Amino acid sequence: MKKIFFIAIKDLKLRARDFYAFILLLVMPLVLILVLGIVFKPMWTSTPFVIDMGVVDFDNGEFSKILINDVFDSDDLKSMLNITFLDSEAEAKDRINQGKLAAVVILNRGFSDAIMAGENASIEVLADPEQSIKSGVVKSIVESYTLEVLKRRTMVETFLGTVAPYSSVNPQDIQKMIPEWLKEIENEKDIVLVKSSTEKKSTNEIPAMGYYAVGMAVMYLLFATNSGAETIFEERRLKTYDRIRTAPVHENVLFGGKLLGIFLVAFVQFLIIVIFTALFYGVSWGKSLSGIFILMVSSVLAFSGFSTLFASIAKSEEQIGSIGPALSMIFGFLGGGMWPVFLFPQWMNVVSKFTPNRWALDGFLKLMESNANFAQVLPQCGVLVMMALLFFLIGTLRLKARGV
Amino acid sequence: MLKKIFNIAINLLKITLRDKGALVWLLVMPLIWTVLIGSMSGPKSSSNTVPVGIINLDNGTYGSNFESYLAKEKDIVIVIKKDETELAQLVKDTKVSVGLIIPQDFSDSLKLNRSVEIKLLKSEKSSSYFIEELIGKVAKRMSIDALSANFALEKLNTLVQVPETSKPEIWERAYKIADAYFEPSPSIAVNYKVLAVEQKEQNVAVGMNLSSPGFAAMFVMMGVFFAGAAMVAERHHGTLARLLTTPTSKFSIISGEMLGFFLLGLVQFLILILFGQYVLGVNWGNSPFGVALLTVSYVLAVTGLGTLLSVFVRTSGQAGAFAVLVSMVTSMIGGSWWPIEIAPKFMQSIARFTPQYWAVNGFNKIITRGFGVSSVLSNFYVLIAIACVSLFASVVLFRFE
Numbered sequence: 127m128k129k130i131f132f133i134a135i136k137d138l139k140l141r142a143r144d145f146y147a148f149i150l151l152l153v154m155p156l157v158l159i160l161v162l163g164i165v166f167k168p169m170w171t172s173t174p175f176v177i178d179m180g181v182v183d184f185d186n187g188e189f190s191k192i193l194i195n196d197v198f199d200s201d202d203l204k205s206m207l208n209i210t211f212l213d214s215e216a217e218a219k220d221r222i223n224q225g226k227l228a229a230v231v232i233l234n235r236g237f238s239d240a241i242m243a244g245e246n247a248s249i250e251v252l253a254d255p256e257q258s259i260k261s262g263v264v265k266s267i268v269e270s271y272t273l274e275v276l277k278r279r280t281m282v283e284t285f286l287g288t289v290a291p292y293s294s295v296n297p298q299d300i301q302k303m304i305p306e307w308l309k310e311i312e313n314e315k316d317i318v319l320v321k322s323s324t325e326k327k328s329t330n331e332i333p334a335m336g337y338y339a340v341g342m343a344v345m346y347l348l349f350a351t352n353s354g355a356e357t358i359f360e361e362r363r364l365k366t367y368d369r370i371r372t373a374p375v376h377e378n379v380l381f382g383g384k385l386l387g388i389f390l391v392a393f394v395q396f397l398i399i400v401i402f403t404a405l406f407y408g409v410s411w412g413k414s415l416s417g418i419f420i421l422m423v424s425s426v427l428a429f430s431g432f433s434t435l436f437a438s439i440a441k442s443e444e445q446i447g448s449i450g451p452a453l454s455m456i457f458g459f460l461g462g463g464m465w466p467v468f469l470f471p472q473w474m475n476v477v478s479k480f481t482p483n484r485w486a487l488d489g490f491l492k493l494m495e496s497n498a499n500f501a502q503v504l505p506q507c508g509v510l511v512m513m514a515l516l517f518f519l520i521g522t523l524r525l526k527a528r529g530v
Numbered sequence: 531m532l533k534k535i536f537n538i539a540i541n542l543l544k545i546t547l548r549d550k551g552a553l554v555w556l557l558v559m560p561l562i563w564t565v566l567i568g569s570m571s572g573p574k575s576s577s578n579t580v581p582v583g584i585i586n587l588d589n590g591t592y593g594s595n596f597e598s599y600l601a602k603e604k605d606i607v608i609v610i611k612k613d614e615t616e617l618a619q620l621v622k623d624t625k626v627s628v629g630l631i632i633p634q635d636f637s638d639s640l641k642l643n644r645s646v647e648i649k650l651l652k653s654e655k656s657s658s659y660f661i662e663e664l665i666g667k668v669a670k671r672m673s674i675d676a677l678s679a680n681f682a683l684e685k686l687n688t689l690v691q692v693p694e695t696s697k698p699e700i701w702e703r704a705y706k707i708a709d710a711y712f713e714p715s716p717s718i719a720v721n722y723k724v725l726a727v728e729q730k731e732q733n734v735a736v737g738m739n740l741s742s743p744g745f746a747a748m749f750v751m752m753g754v755f756f757a758g759a760a761m762v763a764e765r766h767h768g769t770l771a772r773l774l775t776t777p778t779s780k781f782s783i784i785s786g787e788m789l790g791f792f793l794l795g796l797v798q799f800l801i802l803i804l805f806g807q808y809v810l811g812v813n814w815g816n817s818p819f820g821v822a823l824l825t826v827s828y829v830l831a832v833t834g835l836g837t838l839l840s841v842f843v844r845t846s847g848q849a850g851a852f853a854v855l856v857s858m859v860t861s862m863i864g865g866s867w868w869p870i871e872i873a874p875k876f877m878q879s880i881a882r883f884t885p886q887y888w889a890v891n892g893f894n895k896i897i898t899r900g901f902g903v904s905s906v907l908s909n910f911y912v913l914i915a916i917a918c919v920s921l922f923a924s925v926v927l928f929r930f931e
Contacts, residue, residue: 154855161862165873222725223899225891228871241718248721255726255898257871266663269720276718277674280711284678285685287707288700295689307685317640317676318596318669322650322662349851447850448756452559455854459566468653471569 129375133383134390137357141391148395151353155346155399162342163335163407176205177260180212180221180230187238189275193231193249197271207264215252222252228260229253231268241275244283248272281311336410339403340490341463343396344483345454347425350395351433352450354388358525359443381522389430396422412493416500421489424510428482431517438524457481485509531782538786543793546757555753556798563745564805579607580661583617583626583651586610590637592672596648597632599668606664621651627661628652640676641701671712678708727816727900742806742814743893744866746799747886748857751832754795755853758836784925788837795829813897820896820903827913828889834920835885841927860884865891888912 141148181198183190198207210227212218218230232250240247249268253261282304289295361370370380400418403409411418436453440446458464460474461483470478478484489506492498547553582600586593601608609626611617617629629651639646648669652658682704686692692700711717803821806812814821839856843849861867863877864886870878881887892909895901 150851150855154851157855157859158862161859165862165868165877219725223901223905246717248719250721250723253722253724255724256869256894258724258869259871261724265720265722272716272718272720273670273674276711276716277677279718280674280708281678281681283711284704284708285682288682288704289686289689292686292690299689303685307681311681314677314681315645316670316673317643317645318673319645319647320650320662320665320669321647322652349854353851449554451850451854452554456559456562456566459563474566474569 129379130382130386133375133380134386137354137384137387138390138394141354141357141387148391151346151350152395152398154349155342156402158342159335159339159399159403159407162338163333175260176208177229177263178208178210178227179260179264180210180218180227182212182215182218182230182232184235185233185237187236189238189241190233193233193268193271197267203267218252222254225254225256227254228257229264231264241279244279277314278308278311281314282307333409335403335407336494337466337491338463339399339407339409339411340487340494341458341461343399343403344425344461344486344490345458345463346399347392347396347429347486348432348454348457348483349451350392351388351426351429352436352446352454354391354430355433355437356443356446356450357388358384358437359440359446363443381525385430385434385518388433389426392430393422393426396426410494411490413497414493414499414503417493417498417503418490420500420507421486421493421503421510424507424514425482425486425489427514428486428510428517431514431521432482434521434525435517436521438521438528457483460484462487482510482513485513534782535786535789538783539789539793542757542787542790546790546794555749555756556794557801560746560749560798560802560805563749564742564802564809567745567810579605581607581609581626582661582665583609583611583620583629585612585614585617585629585631587634588632588636589634590641592637592640593632596636596668596672599671600665603664606661618651621653624653628658628665630665640672641680641698643676643680671709671716675705675708675712679704682707726898727813742802742810742812743890743897744861744886746802746806747828747864747889748861748866749802750795750799750829751836751861751886752853752857753798754791754829754832754836755839755857756850757791757794758840758849758853781925784837788833788921791836792829792833795832796825799825799829816900817896817902820901820906821893823903823910824889824892824896824906824913827910827917828885830917831885831913831920834917834924837924838920838927841924861886863887864889885913885916888916 181194183194197203198209210221212221212230215232218227218232221227222230230252232252234248234250237247237249249272251261251265251268253265285307286300289300371377400411400422404411436450437446440449460478461481462470462478463483467475467478467484467487485506489503489510492503492506496502547556584597584600586597588594597608597610600606609620611620611629614631617626617631620626621629631649631651633646633648636646636648638644650662650665652662679701683692683697683701686700803814803825807814839852840849843852861884863873864881864884865873866886870881870887873881888909892906895905895909899905
């Protein structure tokens with residue numbers, strides 16, 4: 127037993143000596159997590175952002191002025207909208223095509239007159255296809271304005287239309303009351319409300335940084351264990367394995383030591399990622415330390431097993447080096463590390479469950495979202511350990527058969 | 531000399547193509563990735579319309595008005611249901627995009643100016659932003675119609691004595707007058723025009739929105755960098771040193787290998803364009819010359835950077851790791867994985883230092899905005915500049931172990 131441990135430590139030291147590579151394998155996920163977290167933070171926590179937009183006012187009428195001064199310049203929207211006034215539609219299109227403005231609102235000549243005269247009127251909004259979120263916001267702002275104006279018109283006109291057949295009513299009297307009525311209309315609230323109820327699974331919203339921390343850390347486990355598996359071949363190539371074999375140690379012990387080494391290296395790397403992200407990125411991995419620990423152990427076991435299996439199938443070190451990263455990325459994706467699993471079509475969801483990534487992710491997310499305890503992640507750990515056993519079994523048998 | 535350079539390039543190609551690992555990156559990965567991403571586009575029926583489930587429990591006639599206004603939208607197909615649990619299940623299984631339940635007292639509430647709620651069932655699983663917007667508009671329309679009818683009746687009553695029995699009829703008449711302002715389209719409306727080639731439904735990005743040009747750029751960089759890794763392995767195994775004993779100049783060797791990487795990258799990009807075109811339905815064909823210019827300059831830039839990278843790594847393991855790291859991070863920052871718009875301003879500035887930014891930006895100009903060659907010339911020049919600088923730097927720094 128002690129010999130297995132000793133061999134594993136030897137491996138750890140050897141790998142650590144290739145400090146450059148060890149660091150690289152750590153830096154990778156940390157940089158990725160950082161980039162993902164920074165980019166997605168604004169979107170996920172809906173921090174207000176600034177929209178660069180333009181306005182072309184050919185109308186200069188009352189209703190345009192209301193839109194510009196009362197709506198765009200309102201306290202709510204002032205800080206979000208960065209408005210540039212332009213002189214022509216051509217200029218507007220130009221700026222949009224260059225990506226400088228997300229949207230431009232064009233108020234055509236006669237807009238206000240048309241509204242006063244009870245005719246059809248419209249406001250044009252030109253949008254940048256590459257800034258669909260921001261232009262969508264501008265669109266909804268302008269739309270709520272037009273709906274408000276439409277509401278007033280409709281209410282007054284409907285009344286006028288309804289009262290028309292009653293000849294006893296004096297039009298002059300009505301005209302006098304309209305301004306007062308308009309004030310009343312202003313306060314009318316919507317009658318038909320649409321209330322959505324989503325099947326909300328999570329109790330705690332996991333921030334972007336946290337989600338990607340888990341996804342990327344788990345994805346990189348495969349990178350880490352694969353590079354460990356590469357050393358199986360490396361030792362054969364460098365003939366150091368043959369030299370070790372001359373020592374009075376049983377082959378199984380040597381092999382066991384090697385596997386333990388792969389496990390330990392990956393575990394240490396994962397641990398460093400967890401600690402680093404918790405300390406410096408503010409990621410909370412959950413309240414149950416025992417749950418986190420056991421999930422980490424089972425995940426690293428599963429991936430170590432997988433890499434062993436992979437090494438038993440691969441024909442050379444280079445093959446592991448080239449196919450390995452591809453597998454890591456695909457598994458990372460399938461496990462839900464890049465897109466949340468609930469967006470997957472049914473078949474992908476099924477395939478996903480064949481990857482250790484999926485079970486690891488499910489477990490960690492459970493710990494983070496619902497403050498699960500140790501017992502609640504046992505199912506995930508169970509599956510991971512079973513996968514580990516299966517992979518180790520097949521992998522070891524094959525490697526033995528090949529005479530490693 | 532040119533012949534030697536060419537031969538070295540071809541040799542590199544041959545070695546790479548024989549290596550199964552390289553084939554994985556060249557063909558298998560892009561194909562798998564294309565399929566995975568393509569499957570993520572959400573529930574769609576064969577005719578590209580979105581199914582919406584409705585349960586109408588209304589006692590009166592206006593619930594069906596709601597239904598018919600919604601049914602008029604060309605992108606929606608209404609599915610009538612009777613049972614709430616059945617509807618909930620359909621939503622959960624994403625067989626319908628959303629479910630609507632119109633309550634019993636819908637018409638009554640409208641007539642009494644009392645607010646009424648339509649329950650909207652949706653699932654986190656499908657992005658229903660667009661549909662919700664449409665539903666919201668119908669709700670607004672009916673609100674205005676009802677408010678107007680109530681208002682008209684109320685004010686009429688203050689001027690003329692309206693007999694109770696006439697009220698319902700007058701209300702309905704008023705409602706029709708109000709509703710006329712929404713046919714055939716709202717009389718005061720917003721004309722929204724996206725300056726793009728295809729008028730596609732503008733989906734709000736839920737998370738990453740990998741695009742064909744975007745991940746083509748990423749995989750090509752990874753592929754070329756991996757080839758650079760192969761070169762490192764070669765150096766490591768000493769074959770390069772042996773090559774140098776032959777009467778071939780250092781320059782020829784480097785140029786030959788770079789040409790090899792370049793050709794590799796070009797082939798890979800071509801394959802990805804074809805996958806994008808025929809599997810994902812991306813229209814790369816708007817300006818073939820523009821696409822060609824961008825592809826060539828991007829692959830050149832990536833070749834230069836790949837060569838530069840290979841100077842700094844010692845083992846093939848490191849090179850592989852570096853290849854993936856640098857490719858993924860620069861692709862993400864550069865806008866390969868999501869529209870640059872969602873990143874904070876400072877990230878958008880950093881993005882301009884990546885070749886991916888210029889490639890994706892250029893491809894979007896052609897594919898999305900529909901512009902031609904002249905619009906992407908600036909992108910072309912920047913990419914060429916990146917290529918020149920990195921190639922120059924690597925030739926200068928190139929040393930042997």
